[in-house]
Amino acid sequence: MSRQASLVDADWVEAHLDDPKVVLIEVDEDTTAYDKGHIEGAIKLDWKQDLQDGVRHDFIGKDRLEALLSERGVGNDDTVVFYGGNNNWFAAYAYWYFKLYGHDDVKLLDGGRKRWELDSRELVEETPSRPATSYTAAEPDLSIRAFRDEVVDAIGVKNLIDVRSPDEYAGRLLAPAHLPQEAAQIGGHIPTAGNVPWSKAANDDGTFKSDDELRRLYADAGLDTSNDSIAYCRIGERSSHTWFVLHEILELDNVKNYDGSWSEYGSLRGVPVAVGDERGTA
Amino acid sequence: MCGAKTGGLSLEGVDVDNESIIQGVVVRGDAPVNGAYVRLLDRTGEFTAEVPTSATGHFRFFAAPGAWTLRTLAPRSEPLDRQVVASKGGVAEITVAL
Numbered sequence: 001m002s003r004q005a006s007l008v009d010a011d012w013v014e015a016h017l018d019d020p021k022v023v024l025i026e027v028d029e030d031t032t033a034y035d036k037g038h039i040e041g042a043i044k045l046d047w048k049q050d051l052q053d054g055v056r057h058d059f060i061g062k063d064r065l066e067a068l069l070s071e072r073g074v075g076n077d078d079t080v081v082f083y084g085g086n087n088n089w090f091a092a093y094a095y096w097y098f099k100l101y102g103h104d105d106v107k108l109l110d111g112g113r114k115r116w117e118l119d120s121r122e123l124v125e126e127t128p129s130r131p132a133t134s135y136t137a138a139e140p141d142l143s144i145r146a147f148r149d150e151v152v153d154a155i156g157v158k159n160l161i162d163v164r165s166p167d168e169y170a171g172r173l174l175a176p177a178h179l180p181q182e183a184a185q186i187g188g189h190i191p192t193a194g195n196v197p198w199s200k201a202a203n204d205d206g207t208f209k210s211d212d213e214l215r216r217l218y219a220d221a222g223l224d225t226s227n228d229s230i231a232y233c234r235i236g237e238r239s240s241h242t243w244f245v246l247h248e249i250l251e252l253d254n255v256k257n258y259d260g261s262w263s264e265y266g267s268l269r270g271v272p273v274a275v276g277d278e279r280g281t282a
Numbered sequence: 283m284c285g286a287k288t289g290g291l292s293l294e295g296v297d298v299d300n301e302s303i304i305q306g307v308v309v310r311g312d313a314p315v316n317g318a319y320v321r322l323l324d325r326t327g328e329f330t331a332e333v334p335t336s337a338t339g340h341f342r343f344f345a346a347p348g349a350w351t352l353r354t355l356a357p358r359s360e361p362l363d364r365q366v367v368a369s370k371g372g373v374a375e376i377t378v379a380l
Contacts, residue, residue, distance in 0.1 A: 033334075085334065114334075117317055120357045165330045167346055177322050177331035177343045199329030204321070204355060 003211060006095075006248040007110045008081060010121060016081075017041055023074050023130070026113070027084045027094040029237070037123030039083065039116065043072055043130065047090045047237075051097065059259075062137045065101055069137075073130025076103070083109035083116070086237075087199070087206040093240040095248075096257055100145060102138025108244065111207040118205055144247065146230045146256035148264060151190065152271055156282025159229035160193035163242040164262065168234065169195040171275040175234060185266035188273045190232070191280035196221045198238040201245045214245055225252055232258040232265070290375050291340050302368040305342035306376035307335075308354055314339025315380060318356035325349050354378045 024042035171187030236259030274280025
C-alpha cells in the first residue's frame, strides 16, 4: 500500500458521492454521532454492536462479517472509504479489520469527521439504502494481528510500540481523559515498549503528517524497521491508527496490531509490567 | 446535552471525589458553539484526549491532578489555548470564548 492507495481527501469523497461502487462508512467511538449528521450516502457501522462478538471478548468472525456486509449492501468489489470521529481511531480500526478479512479496496478519509466539520462541509440526516449483496470474506490474515502470547514473547526481542498518551503509558491514567477512569486493570506498560503516542503522527485537524515527518518520528524514536513491530494501545483502536501509518503509509510489512492491548495485558497474571516514563527491562 | 444547566454540566452520577474533572463551555459571543473540538494537552504539550462540544457547547475531561492545556478548534476560528489546573475531587470550570 501507500499513501496514495490508502488515503483519500475530502475533495475526492465529494467527487465520488454519487459513485455506486464507493461505499462511505462512518465508524465512531460515539456511536450516536452518525445519527446527528453524516456525509451524504454514508452508512454506519457500530464498532461495538456490529463488530464485537458480544459473548467472547473479541470481534466478530468471518461468518458474521459476511452476513453483516451482505445485509448492509457492501460488495467485495466496492471501494470502501472509512471515516469517523476521534481522529479516525475507530475508522482506522475498521480499516485494519477489513484488511484482516481480505477486503481489497479500503481507504481512509484523511482527517475524518473532524476535518470535514472544520471545513464546514455538508452533513445530512437521511440514511441511504443499499441493495443487499452476497459478501464473501477471506480467512483472517494473522500477519497483521498479534495475540497475547506473541506479545509476551516479544518483550526485549521485537519492537513494542505503546501509542497511548504519556500519562497512560506511565500508569498515571488508565484510559483517555474524556472517559471516566473506572477501568479495573492496573496501570503501566509492557516492559521494553517505547511510547510513541498516535497523536504525534497526526496534525491537530486529524490529517496524517507527511511521509517525511512520519519517517522522522519513528526514526527519532529509535524504531528498528528491520525488526518486527507490534503496536498496542488500550483497546486496539489507536494502535490501528499507528498500524495504518507504519503498514499502509510507510509500507512496512512486518507490523502487527495487538488489539487486545492494555485492557487485556494489564489484566493478565504472570506477566511483567513497567510503570513510569522509562521503558523498563526484559 | 441532557442534564446541562447554567453554570456547567451536571455532575449527577459522577464520582467527583475520585476524579480530577475539567469541564466547561465554548462560546462565540453569547452563543454556545456546538461541534467545536476541545483537545486536552499534558504538561509537555502532548495530546491526551479530545472531545467535540455538545449541542450546548459543553465538554468534560476526566484528567489527572496537575497542569493541562485546553486547545479549542472550531470552524472559522484559529486554535485557542487555555491553561487549567486539575485537582482530585475538584471540578475546574472553564469558559472558552472564541
